[in-house]
Amino acid sequence: MVSSQEAAIMEREYQKWFSPNLNRYMEMLVFGREGVPVIFFPTRAAHFYDLENWRIIDAMREKITSGEVQVFCVDSIDEESFYSNKPPRERILRHLQYERYILNEVIPFVKQRNKEKQLAVAGCSLGGYHAVNIGLKNPKIFNKIVGMSARYDLTKPLPFFADLFDGYFDENIYFNMPNHFVPRISDKKLLKQLRNLDITLAIGQDDSFLPDNKRLSDSLNAIGVPHNLFIWEEEAHRPRYWREMVKLYL
Structure with a gap:
């Protein structure tokens, strides 16, 4: 654990490297020095610094400075995948x-920096999709999944x-x-792994993604x-709600 003097400062570190999986540079912000590592995905087409700009990281300050969690804010390439003009097959x-990139580059980086055995993944909006999707597909890697205000079937058209x-x-x-593959999971070993996960879904009662x-x-x-x-009151699909959610669920 960090000392009381060190706890007054939330450590912040910028990282950048060339990703061979993506053939481009990727950036990241790391907050804290120890605790359960959390890989945190940004919202749709947002970037690694937006969670800090929206004060979501500041809402986690006490947990970060006390050494309860260490947060790795990864970047997004949604505009090159789901929201690109490429043919649908190329998008996926x-x-x-x-x-x-997350599995073969980010996670080894996290493991190198943090010796905790646990690993959490989280995100808001489309970031919540990323967190839940990769977490449910890799239950041996992750221990905790938090999806906030997310949509779990990107093939289903909704209003707006x-x-x-x-x-x-x-x-x-x-x-x-997830809303396609989860209902058909029957492998006993996989089910056992999934049942060991700490899974949280949070959504507003007026959010278009509530049925999902x-x-x-x-x-x-x-x-x-x-x-x-x-299920939260109102739409709850804004940073001011996510700031409260991370206090409760991460």
């Missing part, structure tokens, strides 16, 4: 490259939100949409995976 393939694949569907899309969250919650219940679904 670019997303898979991003996933390999399009099908991000324009009607196209393939195996890669299927295995990256209820569907995922129902699917997890159906396969016997414990989790929490918290």
